Amino acid sequence: MNNFLSVEDVSDPMILVKAAINLKKDPYADSAIGKNKVLGLIFFNPSLRTRMSTTRAALNLGMQVISMNVTQDSWQLETADGAIMDQGKAEHIKEAAAVMGSYCDMLGVRSFPTLTNREEDYSEELINAFVQYGSVPVINLESATLHPLQSFADLMTIEEHKRVEKPKIVMTWAPHIKSLPQSVANSFAQWMNAVDSDLTITCPKEVELSPDFAGKAVIEKDQDRALEGADFVYVKNWSSYNDYGRIYDDESWTVSIDKLKNTNNAKLMHCLPVRRNVVIADDAMDSPNSIIQNQAENRLFTAQQVLKTIINKL
Numbered sequence: 254m255n256n257f258l259s260v261e262d263v264s265d266p267m268i269l270v271k272a273a274i275n276l277k278k279d280p281y282a283d284s285a286i287g288k289n290k291v292l293g294l295i296f297f298n299p300s301l302r303t304r305m306s307t308t309r310a311a312l313n314l315g316m317q318v319i320s321m322n323v324t325q326d327s328w329q330l331e332t333a334d335g336a337i338m339d340q341g342k343a344e345h346i347k348e349a350a351a352v353m354g355s356y357c358d359m360l361g362v363r364s365f366p367t368l369t370n371r372e373e374d375y376s377e378e379l380i381n382a383f384v385q386y387g388s389v390p391v392i393n394l395e396s397a398t399l400h401p402l403q404s405f406a407d408l409m410t411i412e413e414h415k416r417v418e419k420p421k422i423v424m425t426w427a428p429h430i431k432s433l434p435q436s437v438a439n440s441f442a443q444w445m446n447a448v449d450s451d452l453t454i455t456c457p458k459e460v461e462l463s464p465d466f467a468g469k470a471v472i473e474k475d476q477d478r479a480l481e482g483a484d485f486v487y488v489k490n491w492s493s494y495n496d497y498g499r500i501y502d503d504e505s506w507t508v509s510i511d512k513l514k515n516t517n518n519a520k521l522m523h524c525l526p527v528r529r530n531v532v533i534a535d536d537a538m539d540s541p542n543s544i545i546q547n548q549a550e551n552r553l554f555t556a557q558q559v560l561k562t563i564i565n566k567l
């Protein structure tokens with residue numbers, strides 16, 4: 254694995270999951286392999302979990318970390334080829350990525366979509382520019398369309414909590430007050446498809462995901478029917494793919510304990526941050542079936558496994 258941009262960079266996701274579960278038992282076993290190695294964390298958008306878990310993962314491996322909020326701490330970056338840079342953007346990504354790559358042994362990049370131009374967002378121009386001009390391995394800290402570090406942690410969490418070999422996993426759309434990216438949902442579906450899981454996606458027709466990411470998942474428009482017999486319920490909001498970026502609002506999709514009554518005593522998942530009583534009701538958030546904190550905790554071990562795998566290839 255040279256870059257970690259999507260599940261397609263992973264030769265066998267289940268081997269990587271098993272390695273992360275093993276690493277969790279002794280997180281300091283490789284505390285010297287990152288000596289004299291620097292991880293650059295480049296944020297174009299806010300983050301709590303990704304920033305802290307990836308930083309801690311690097312420290313556990315003996316790495317040092319440089320973290321930067323580009324929009325506050327640095328120059329505004331131009332990405333268009335051939336741009337006449339006579340407006341607000343003072344530096345081109347070609348120079349910026351090359352310079353950052355010269356200071357760091359690997360770069361993590363977080364860059365959300367605009368949600369105004371689907372073609373541009375789905376071309377993943379920004380993170381691909383870091384790959385092209387950075388000259389070091391690039392880790393996706395959530396890009397315009399994918400969040401593979403989150404999905405890796407989600408898969409690890411399912412592996413730890415599953416009670417049958419092939420559990421029924423349901424990803425349900427839920428309402429939100431803002432227009433959110435499709436990245437977590439796209440990525441979760443992509444990883445679940447890569448390991449041949451039993452995945453059902455339930456959402457209103459207005460917010461169907463791209464078939465490129467939904468893949469082999471069962472699509473069920475009736476949320477109650479989808480949730481019947483579920484072993485895991487992954488809750489997430491996303492905006493429209495077809496009417497690109499459009500917010501859709503239907504409070505009847507908020508997930509509560511009552512919604513989970515016909516599941517197979519399902520474990521409840523969400524990537525966080527979550528708006529309580531909008532996306533998920535308090536009674537479900539605070540129920541013993543919630544494994545949301547476990548998911549967040551596993552962000553550390555999965556990030557550490559990714560860094561370790563990349564270091565071993567440097």
Ligand code: CP
Pocket residue numbers: 299300301302303304395403524525526
């Ligand atoms: N789940 C997740 O990526 O959280 P942050 O946005 O806080 O990093």
